[in-house]
Each structure stands twice: as C-alpha cells, then as structure tokens.
Amino acid sequence: MARIEARGRLCTPVSQSRSPFLRHPLLLAPLLALAAPACAQPAPAQDADPALWVVKDDDTTIYLFGTIHVLKPGLSWFDEAVKTAFDDSQTLVLEMVEPDAATQQKVVGAKAFAPDAAPLTQRIQPKYRTTFTQAIGKTGLPATMYDKMRPWFAAVSLSVLPVQELGYQPQNGPEAVLTQAARAAGKPVEGLETFEGQLSIFDALSDKAQVQLLESTLDELPTAATTMQKMVADWSKGDPDALAKDMNETLKDSPEVARALLTERNKRWAGWIAQRMTQPGTVFVAVGAGHLAGPESVQSMLGQYKLKAVRVKY
Template identity: 25%
Template sequence: MGNANFLKCVILGCLFILAGCAGNKAPEVSAEVPAESSVSPALKGIEEPAGEKHFFWKVSDENSSVWVLGSVHFADSTFYPLDSVIETAFVASEELAVEINLNDDSTSNEVSSKMMQDGLLPAGVSLNSVLPRNVWNSLDSLCAAWNFPVMALQRLRPWFAATTLSAVAIQRAGIQAEYGIDVVLMDRAATDGKAIVGLETAEDQVSALSGTGKDSDESQSDSAGVYYLKTTLREIAGLDSMVAQMMRAWKTGNDSLLRVVMNAEFCDEKSGNCEGDSESEKKMKADLEERIYTSRNAKMAGSIAQFLEEDRNVFVVIGAAHLALDEDNVIELLRRKGFRIQRF
C-alpha cells in the first residue's frame, strides 16, 4: 500500500468510527457545482481520467449484482448531489451496507464504550509521560497554536490522541463528518425504510485502530500509537493541500492522484527524518496496514460475495482506500473470486 498514513486513512474512510464521534445526522446538502480545487505543483502532472468516472463499481455473478461505492467519511456540501448513476443505483437498492451501522444506538454506544475502554491510559499515567519529549513538545505547540487544551489529551493513549487530533485537524480544514458519504446515505436509507447492514462490529473497528485484541500487548500497542501520532503531526502541516487533492481525486475518480497523495512521504522539518526510517517503524507500519487494510479488505470482500450468493439487492459503501489503493483491495479480491466487475 505504500506510505498511506493515519490522517489520510481517516479522511478517506479506512475507519468510520470518527464519523460517529461528530454525530450522524446528515445536513441539508446543496446542489452547487464544485469549484476546482487547488493542486500543488508536484501533482499537476497527474492526468484526469478519460470520461466521467467514479469510485463506483457493479459486482455481478450469474444472476445478481451488488453496487459498491468508495466513500470519504469527511466531506463538504460540494460533494452533493451525487452523480445520477450513483443516485439511480441507491434508489433501486433494497439494503444499504456500511462498514459499521452507527444509526443503530446499541452499536454506536458499543463503539463509544470500546473506544473509552481501549483508549484511556491507566490511572496515574499521563500522555506526556508516555511520549518521547520531542513528540510531546510538537503536540503541545500544535495545541497552543490551535487554542486547543492539550490537557484534554492527557488521559488518552497515543492512538486515541492521534484520532482526536485528526478529527480536530480535519474539521479545521473545513470538511465535516456529517457530510461524509456514509452518513448522508445512512440517513437517507433510514428515511426511505431501507435496511442498514453493518459489515463490521465495534470490536473490529476499534481494534483495527488501537491494535488491541485478545492477543495484543499493551506496550506494543502504545509504541505503535506513538508512531502514528508522530506521522499525524507531520501530516498536519500539509493538511490543506492534502485535503484539496483528495477531494479532487474522489470527485474525478482519479486513481493515480489518489495513490500519489496517499503515498506522499512526510518528513520532520528539523531532523529531516521521514517515517519508516527505522526497522521498528517499518514493522509498525506493516502491522498497521495489516490491521486497517489487508484483514478488513478480505472480510468485506467475503461479505459482498455472500450478498451475491444470497441474491440480495445491496448498495455497499466503504472507504475509498479499501477499493483502489493496493493489489489486495476489495475490488481486486472480488475479481479473483470470479465475479464480473464494471466501473462507472
């Protein structure tokens, strides 16, 4: 997958739980034509795809089809209305499948409970005592610049602090969870009386993010959390450009641009060190990619295959990163299973 980093994963929707933290009531969306996003000079050579194209696929077997849409979980009003080909497929569907059904109160409460259970440090331990001094100083300086109380993060494990920091950074960039594709479509599905199916459990989502689980080691989890808190802090400096480029990639269905943005490397300005320099960081990155992508992609592809086997009329919405970034993405896994794939 390359250097797909934590903050980028959140924006594209590798994990959906952040949308629930901001509330899941979809706003009224305008039909204004999106303005052309600014693009950094390094990415101006990326060609737009020929013809109109989306992160949207039809997956079929001999007698049934399932629609699969790649989502961004943080967006703005310029993403709406969705293209007519997406709208038509959604209206005709009988069920909506999402990564996790946060419209269900019990699921939403379970996610919140699990995050608090796995995301708080033990009594008497504070975040500044867990983080390397340079990381804490960077975090403290950023919070001061944002006028955000760093003390609000003191009880959080590094991964949860990174999650919180990402949510704040994204909202400061002007995109919101309530405009996320999943959130808007879940609200519409509930209004239209469509069944909403969750592909994952609260345990699946939180464990993928936190690195906790039955056989997990807390110290290793915290070390990995420090790693992606560091990379999140690096990425925030270029957030505005990154968001504009990701929005452009999604709106134009531009795989090449999406991959370039996701694989961009962020370096520490003072030290010049880039993520993944050390062997331990390379291992942490590989473990994170396994949790967030590889294992979850396989499970999602299996669920879609089962929908087809059962001849169910389902519209599936999962993070675009699961559909377009590497050779083990959900679409490629379904192709290997022998299903017919069409992109729209």
C-alpha cells in the same frame, strides 16, 4: 480526533494540521460520529463523479462505492450513476452503522484511554514533546486528558478537529447522505463492522505502532487543507489510482497499520461480498475510497473468489 467532550463546540479558529489519518479518510470512520459540529457556509454545487463498480451474476448485483467520510457542502455526487445504482438496490451496506451516543461513549471510554499507562508526553520521543504540547493547546482541552489517551486515539484526536474546522463534516459525507436516503425509502442499513469492532482494530495495534502513528501525526501538522483538497479532487473526478497513490504514501511507512486497517479488512469484506453473491438481490456497498483503490483493494481480492468488479460508466 473526534472527542466526546467536543460536542457542542462553537466554531474555532482554523488550525493547519495533517496526519496519516487525513491522508486516509477511511481511517476516520470509527470516530467521526463523536466529533463536534462546525460552522460551514453554503457553497455553490459542483459536479462530482466518484468511482463506482458493480459485481453481478444472474440474480445478484452488488455495487461498490468508494466514499470520502467527510466532505464540505456543495458537491453534487448523489446523482447520475450513483443515484441510479442506489435506487435500484434493496439494501445499503456501510463500514458500520453508527450506534447511539451512550454506546459510543461507553466504547470510547473502554478502548481509547489508559489511566494506568505512563503519560503520553513521556512515551513519545523528546523531540516531539514541544510539538505535542502545542498541538494539544490548540484543542482547548487539558493536557492531562491527552496524557491518559492511548496513542492511536491521541493521534486521531489531533487530526479530526482541524479537518472539521476547515469545513469538512461527516454530515456532508456520503455515509450520512446515503443513510438518510435509505431510511427515507425504507431500505435496511447494515454494517460490515461494528463501532466497537472498528475501535478494537486501532486498539489492537502494538504500542510501538501506536506511538509511531502519533509521532507521524505530529510530523505532518502543517498542511491539512492541501491534503484534503487533493484527495477530494481525486475522488470527485473518479481517479482511484491517484487517490491510492496519495494514501499509500503514508501507509507504506507502517506495515502493521496498513495490514490492520486496510489489507485485512479488505480481505474480510471481499469474503463478505463473495458470500452475499450466493443470495439474490441488489445491494449498495459504500466504504472508504481507499479500500477500493490500489493493488490490495477489495476488487483485487475478489479475484480469489473468481469474481470481477466492473467500473460503472457515467
């Protein structure tokens, strides 16, 4: 996961890892801002046409754009229909607006560590302890630090750094690009959630669900590159159904996690969109692509408000 202490790290050897968090880039959003910069080489531009939807009435237009929070450089997605929709919008809305570093550190310190809890190495099943110790060793951080983490934070911590070492970076992701473009154009940037609110969703998971999440992460530590490449390929060609299928493969194993991190948030965001439709104007909403795919997507939940999201053609 994104660790505060990891700031300023130089390039480290690539480790092959994967976890439910890698299958679900939407779950990385709360903590990617804390991650270390990696050394990425420039890549030739490749055309990408990610999915875009629009909800509109006589005086209100809301675009829904699904993102991959971390990308390698070289994908030309901010053009054509996406750029046109963004340029037409007066406001950018993201899952959250990143707070300053001091706020991040304060929130993470309060939410992500449990100094009085039993060490994580004692809370996971014995069969995972060797793998856990080995995974920690690859991070270059002391095992005692991981032992004091809450299980969800340890799971994310072991997931994010390898992804970044593969060249996937938040500064290349749509949120960073869109935020920079919005600020350059003088457009307000709003968040559907706060940084603390997002971390609280993870922290509110039951201890059982958190430990299962960590063990699931340890189970899937060999294939980060393949997983990320497939999801980015599905996203680039605008195939939300394929993306949803891959993401739902993991979430179905943990109904509590799926409900907290996906379903309940989609319900809240659909309600926000319905309320925003009562005000005139044009808004560009960018959230993790997993929220805009599958049977419990934001678009599906808009149906209860008698609203319909229409796919925008390129």
